[in-house]
Structure formats: structure tokens, C-alpha cells
Amino acid sequence: MKSILFVGVIAVALMFLFPMAQAKEIVKVGLIAPLTGDVKTFGESSKNAFLMAIEAYSKTGKYQITPLIADDRNDATEGANAALKLITQDKVFGIIGPLTSKVAIPVSEIAEKNKIPMVTGTATSPKVTVHNLKRKPYVFRACFIDPFQGSVAANFAGKNLKAKTAAVLYDVSNDYSKGLAEVFKATFEKGQGRIVGYDSYQKDDVDFSALITKINLKKPEVIFIPDYYNKVALIARQIREKGLKGVLLGGDGWDSPELVKIGGEAIIGNYFTNHYSPERKDGIAEAFIEKYKSKHGRVPDSLAALTYDATMIILGSLDKAGTAQPEEVLKVLTALKNFKGVTGTITFDQNGDAVKSAVILKVEKEGPKYMATVNP
Amino acid sequence: MELLSYILEQTINGLQLGAVYALIALGYTMVYGVLRLINFAHGDIFMFGAFTAYYLLSKWDLPIALVFPLTMAVTAFLGFLIEKLAYKPLRTAPKISLLITAVGVSLFLEYFLSLEPLFTPNYIGFPRPFAVIHYNLPLFTVTNIQLLILLVTAVSLFWLYLLIYHTKYGRAMRALSHDQEAASLMGVPVDGIISLTFIVGAALAGLGGILYAFAYPQINVFMGIMPGIKSFIAAVLGGIGIIHGAVLGGLIIGLSEVFVSAFLSSTLRDGVIFFILFLVLILKPRGLFGKRIDKV
Numbered sequence: 024m025k026s027i028l029f030v031g032v033i034a035v036a037l038m039f040l041f042p043m044a045q046a047k048e049i050v051k052v053g054l055i056a057p058l059t060g061d062v063k064t065f066g067e068s069s070k071n072a073f074l075m076a077i078e079a080y081s082k083t084g085k086y087q088i089t090p091l092i093a094d095d096r097n098d099a100t101e102g103a104n105a106a107l108k109l110i111t112q113d114k115v116f117g118i119i120g121p122l123t124s125k126v127a128i129p130v131s132e133i134a135e136k137n138k139i140p141m142v143t144g145t146a147t148s149p150k151v152t153v154h155n156l157k158r159k160p161y162v163f164r165a166c167f168i169d170p171f172q173g174s175v176a177a178n179f180a181g182k183n184l185k186a187k188t189a190a191v192l193y194d195v196s197n198d199y200s201k202g203l204a205e206v207f208k209a210t211f212e213k214g215q216g217r218i219v220g221y222d223s224y225q226k227d228d229v230d231f232s233a234l235i236t237k238i239n240l241k242k243p244e245v246i247f248i249p250d251y252y253n254k255v256a257l258i259a260r261q262i263r264e265k266g267l268k269g270v271l272l273g274g275d276g277w278d279s280p281e282l283v284k285i286g287g288e289a290i291i292g293n294y295f296t297n298h299y300s301p302e303r304k305d306g307i308a309e310a311f312i313e314k315y316k317s318k319h320g321r322v323p324d325s326l327a328a329l330t331y332d333a334t335m336i337i338l339g340s341l342d343k344a345g346t347a348q349p350e351e352v353l354k355v356l357t358a359l360k361n362f363k364g365v366t367g368t369i370t371f372d373q374n375g376d377a378v379k380s381a382v383i384l385k386v387e388k389e390g391p392k393y394m395a396t397v398n399p
Numbered sequence: 400m401e402l403l404s405y406i407l408e409q410t411i412n413g414l415q416l417g418a419v420y421a422l423i424a425l426g427y428t429m430v431y432g433v434l435r436l437i438n439f440a441h442g443d444i445f446m447f448g449a450f451t452a453y454y455l456l457s458k459w460d461l462p463i464a465l466v467f468p469l470t471m472a473v474t475a476f477l478g479f480l481i482e483k484l485a486y487k488p489l490r491t492a493p494k495i496s497l498l499i500t501a502v503g504v505s506l507f508l509e510y511f512l513s514l515e516p517l518f519t520p521n522y523i524g525f526p527r528p529f530a531v532i533h534y535n536l537p538l539f540t541v542t543n544i545q546l547l548i549l550l551v552t553a554v555s556l557f558w559l560y561l562l563i564y565h566t567k568y569g570r571a572m573r574a575l576s577h578d579q580e581a582a583s584l585m586g587v588p589v590d591g592i593i594s595l596t597f598i599v600g601a602a603l604a605g606l607g608g609i610l611y612a613f614a615y616p617q618i619n620v621f622m623g624i625m626p627g628i629k630s631f632i633a634a635v636l637g638g639i640g641i642i643h644g645a646v647l648g649g650l651i652i653g654l655s656e657v658f659v660s661a662f663l664s665s666t667l668r669d670g671v672i673f674f675i676l677f678l679v680l681i682l683k684p685r686g687l688f689g690k691r692i693d694k695v
Contacts, residue, residue, distance in 0.1 A: 059520040096520060195666055222665050227625045229615035232412035233660035240405060253522045257617045264531045264542065285524035285617065388495070 047087040053109035060096040068329035076334035083272030102126035124148030125197040144329030173206025181214040186244035202250035256286030300393040332364035404418040418552040422607035424645035425632035426600030440659040448608025458501020478601025503642020525616035640687025
């Protein structure tokens with residue numbers, strides 16, 4: 024009884040302190056992210072950042088935001104169901120996410136059909152914003168796309184690591200993994216390198232011994248593994264257990280604290296391409312990193328940083344539009360230029376993709392270490 | 400020479416995988432033998448074994464010599480429980496009800512255990528209690544994990560062989576698989592023997608779960624589905640209901656998976672396995688070792 028009274032007193036006190044809170048119009052915005060499943064740290068990071076962005080917006084924003092968070096388990100069907108529920112039942116004005124391309128592609132079709140703006144922070148497959156060469160006008164992203172990322176990785180292998188031979192291992196059932204593998208192969212071969220192994224596996228595979236023994240015959244200097252951290256850690260361990268020495272290289276799917284936890288010694292000292300480095304020296308980034316650290320006890324990864332930017336972009340557009348009508352918000356989004364975010368300056372190109380530089384990080388025990396920046 | 404050592408190394412890879420499939424396939428085949436039931440929950444018992452080992456190793460810090468028997472005891476109890484709660488009440492019901500119940504038990508185990516306070520739907524790194532050691536033989540290398548898997552599988556097969564062909568429980572099991580009614584008239588305790596079959600099958604699945612997690616140190620609640628399906632194919636391939644058929648089927652599946660990836664393409668792998676299954680079923684509908692209808 025006492026505690027109920029106490030809560031009541033606080034509530035009344037708050038009402039007096041913030042009389043404006045009542046006056047603001049309430050709008051809903053949804054986040055679709057993998058909170059459980061094989062890439063759950065992606066979901067956790069982006070959920071933290073999403074709520075932080077809404078909190079930051081609420082201090083000055085014109086609207087009161089109700090955040091809705093849906094779990095997609097990194098599964099296309101779950102993601103599509105979550106999107107339909109957010110749009111038709113909860114009536115959100117916009118969607119943040121999904122984080123992985125394989126979920127973002129089907130969800131983008133739903134957003135498109137229902138005419139709800141969607142901004143994904145981290146889905147890098149070109150198919151998210153473009154379908155059969157046709158732009159999906161309601162879909163945007165705050166990150167670069169895989170043709171760029173794959174070529175950055177291939178050039179790093181050829182020029183910085185001076186590798187002459189490389190092998191590629193990718194998940195054939197995942198558009199993200201497949202797309203990166205193709206670009207890497209094409210770019211690496213163009214740079215006079217030789218691809219000595221190009222093999223795929225399925226999503227649920229755990230035994231890579233046959234593929235690794237096969238690759239081991241060719242002794243490649245670099246092995247490119249464009250997949251998410253869980254699978255990468257497992258493959259890396261088996262690669263080292265088979266005595267294969269080449270440098271491992273990957274994409275932004277590696278960005279998780281779990282990578283080192285599961286991969287251990289096998290993964291340390293290898294490289295991946297990413298969207299931003301937590302060592303970034305920039306006013307907005309440093310402020311965000313400090314705040315995230317004090318709130319969640321660890322350095323924000325690129326999933327957190329990009330989801331923060333994506334959320335800020337859509338909320339900023341909402342304010343500028345002055346209405347939660349999806350069409351009006353869309354107009355502002357389409358015209359967005361030079362948005363100053365945690366991960367850099369964001370301007371959407373004709374496909375709704377952000378044109379940004381990539382960084383190369385080295386996996387270290389304490390966290391990823393910054394190596395180089397590559398501009399598009 | 401290089402090709403030979405490559406083939407030998409890939410053979411070891413295939414045997415490692417096949418041995419685990421064989422352990423799981425035995426459970427399918429034994430249960431089918433006595434009950435004419437395809438126990439779809441078997442792959443999930445395998446998963447339960449891997450998780451039990453995970454908790455014993457990482458939360459309780461038990462030595463590996465204790466982890467094996469304890470895990471097998473836990474999965475054996477789970478198998479016993481599943482039979483008592485889900486299958487026994489349906490003993491006289493049509494076979495199709497039993498089959499559908501088995502699918503239900505499988506889905507129940509997967510989705511109930513994936514709840515947050517239980518196993519969670521996340522991928523968990525499995526703490527291997529020992530380091531990997533390579534033994535460089537003249538032609539190929541083996542690891543201590545591969546040796547462990549092959550050794551443990553061989554020992555448990557030998558033990559199973561003794562149980563089935565040289566004890567009265569084994570004789571009762573075989574009698575049940577021939578004719579349940581006649582066996583019960585001869586004084587075979589039907590319920591007890593069926594329970595025993597589930598217990599032995601589930602213990603072997605638990606063992607498979609530990610070995611699998613040692614070899615591929617990452618576990619999640621849905622990890623039993625694919626090995627379950629592959630082992631089921633192995634059991635059908637060898638002739639369902641036949642012990643040595645299941646073992647051979649497991650090894651064939653494991654070896655063909657590895658060799659298709661090694662010499663053709665890894666994308667073709669599952670396609671080729673199912674093609675082998677079609678071929679065997681067309682040429683020998685009862686599997687490689689199957690003889691007559693309704694006989695073990």
C-alpha cells in the first residue's frame with residue numbers, strides 16, 4: 024500500500040514538473056531486431072541504441088514517442104510477421120531495422136506495400152532498397168552497401184596484406200553472405216589475385232571439416248568468411264584446429280563481443296570491414312560512446328551506432344515534417360542531406376543508400392582495433 | 400600420394416560425422432523395432448544431451464569422466480519420461496496418432512526449451528574441457544577428438560551388441576519386435592522392455608550429443624533437427640529396425656556428405672544424400688539390410 028502511495032506521489036510530482044508532457048502528441052515507432060537467436064548481440068545493441076535515441080529526442084522533440092520493439096530471431100518469416108503487426112495493429116509511422124539483410128529484404132517489401140517509411144541501420148545487401156533495378160521509395164539505410172564493402176575487403180587483402188591467393192567460404196542460403204562473397208571474388212581477381220577455393224555451406228551446418236581439408240590443399244594466404252559472428256567463430260576454430268594458417272577476413276557481420284568469446288585464439292589477430300570504429304574521434308561519436316558506455320557498461324558496436332543514427336534520422340524527419348503522416352515524413356526523408364550522425368555524415372543517394380567510408384578493424388582480445396579507413 | 404592422404408583425411412572427417420549419426424540412428428531403429436514408431440523427438444533428446452553436458456561442464460565444473468555417465472542418465476530419464484507420458488497412453492491407438500504425437504513431442508521440446516529462463520533460443524559456445532591435439536601420422540593427421548568419437552562409438556556399439564544378443568533383456572527386445580502379442584503371452588514384460596528400449600536409445604542419443612558438441616563446440620535448442628533428419632535417413636537406409644543397418648547407414652551418410660563436399664560441391668551435398676536414399680528405397684524398399692515385412 025505504501026509503495027502504491029509513493030508511486031502515486033511521484034506521478035503527481037512528475038505531472039507538475041513536466042506539464043508539457045501531456046500536451047505532446049503521441050506517435051509510435053517500431054524497431055525490428057533479432058533479440059534472440061543466432062545474432063542476438065546485434066539485437067541487444069540496437070535495442071539499447073534505439074531507446075537511447077528516443078530518450079535523446081524526447082528532450083527537444085515535438086512528439087512523445089512510444090517505442091515498440093519486435094524480435095525477428097534473425098528469421099525472415101518472423102520479421103515479416105513483426106512488420107505486419109507493427110504496421111496494421113500498432114499503427115507505427117515508421118520502422119527502424121531490421122538489422123540483417125535476410126530479414127530486411129522481405130520486410131522492405133511489406134513497408135513498401137503499406138507505404139510506411141523504413142530506415143535500416145545495418146542491412147547492407149543491395150536488394151534491401153532495390154528490387155529488379157527498381158528503387159523501393161519507402162526504404163532507406165544509414166550504411167554503405169555490400170558491393171562497396173566486399174571490394175574494400177578484397178583490396179585490403181591484395182594491397183595491405185599482399186595476398187596472392189585467397190579462398191572464400193560463404194553461406195549459400197543468405198543473400199548477405201552470398202553477395203559479399205561474389206564481390207570479393209570479382210574484385211580480388213581483378214587485382215591480380217587468385218581465388219583458390221570458393222565453397223559454400225548451408226545455414227544450419229556445423230561441420231566444415233570437409234571444406235577446410237579441401238581448402239587446406241591450396242594453402243590460401245587469405246580466407247574470406249562473410250557471415251555472422253556465431254558461424255564465423257565456429258568456422259575459425261575448425262580452420263585453426265585443422266592447422267590452416269591463412270589470415271581470416273570478414274565483413275560487418277563479425278561485429279559482436281561474442282566473436283572473441285566463442286572464437287577465442289582462433290579469431291584473434293584477424294580482420295573485418297566495418298561501418299565505424301569505437302576509437303572514432305568526433306564530437307557526436309565521442310558523446311554517444313561515453314553515454315552508451317556509462318549506461319550499458321561496454322563500448323557500442325556498429326549495430327548500436329547505426330541504429331542510433333537511423334532512429335535519429337527518422338525522428339528528425341518526423342519533427343521537420345510536423346506530422347506523423349507517413350507520406351509527409353517520407354518527403355523529408357527523401358530530401359535528407361548531410362545528417363551529422365555518430366557514424367559520419369549521411370546523405371542518401373538515388374537508391375536511398377548512405378554513401379559512407381568503411382573502416383578495417385583487427386580483432387583483439389579487448390575489442391576491435393582500428394586499422395584503416397577506406398573512402399568510396 | 401597427395402591424393403591418397405587427402406582421401407584418407409577426408410575419410411576420417413566422414414567417419415567422425417558418421418559415427419555420431421550412427422549413435423543417433425540406433426535410437427530411431429531400436430524404437431521402431433519394438434513399437435513401429437518413428438520417434439521424431441529423438442533428435443531433441445540428442446540436443447538435450449548436449450545442453451546437459453554444457454551445464455555439467457560450465458556451471459558445475461564436473462570432470463569429464465562424470466559428465467558422460469551423468470548426461471546419459473539424464474537423457475535416458477528423458478526418454479523414459481517421454482515414452483511414459485506421451486506414447487504409452489496411445490499404445491492401442493492407431494499408429495498414425497502415435498506418429499503425430501511424436502512430432503508434437505519434438506516441437507514441444509524445441510519451443511518449450513527455447514524459452515528465456517530455460518535453454519534460450521540463443522547460440523551458446525560449448526566449453527571443450529580439453530585442447531585439440533594433432534597426431535601427425537605418415538599419411539594423414541587425426542585429432543584427439545576424432546579418436547575419442549570413434550573410440551566411444553565403437554565401445555558403445557560393442558556394449559549394445561552384448562545387450563541385445565547376449566542378455567535376456569536383449570532377447571525380450573528381439574521377441575517384442577517379432578510379435579508383441581506372442582511375446583507378452585510368453586511372459587515378456589512388454590511395458591518394461593519398451594521402457595528399456597527408450598532408455599537405451601535416449602542414452603545413446605545423449606552420448607551423441609556430447610560428442611557432437613565436443614567436435615562442433617556451439618549448441619542451440621534447434622541443433623537436433625538436422626542431425627536428427629540425417630540419422631533418420633541413415634536408419635532407413637540401413638533398414639529401419641536393424642541394429643547393424645543403422646550403424647552402417649550412419650557411416651554411409653557421414654562419408655558421402657564429406658566426399659560430396661570434397662570432390663563435387665558442398666551445395667550438392669544434401670541433394671546427393673537424398674538421391675542415395677531414393678536409389679536405395681527404389682532398389683531395396685526395406686533398406687540395405689531389410690529382409691521381410693514386419694521382421695527385425
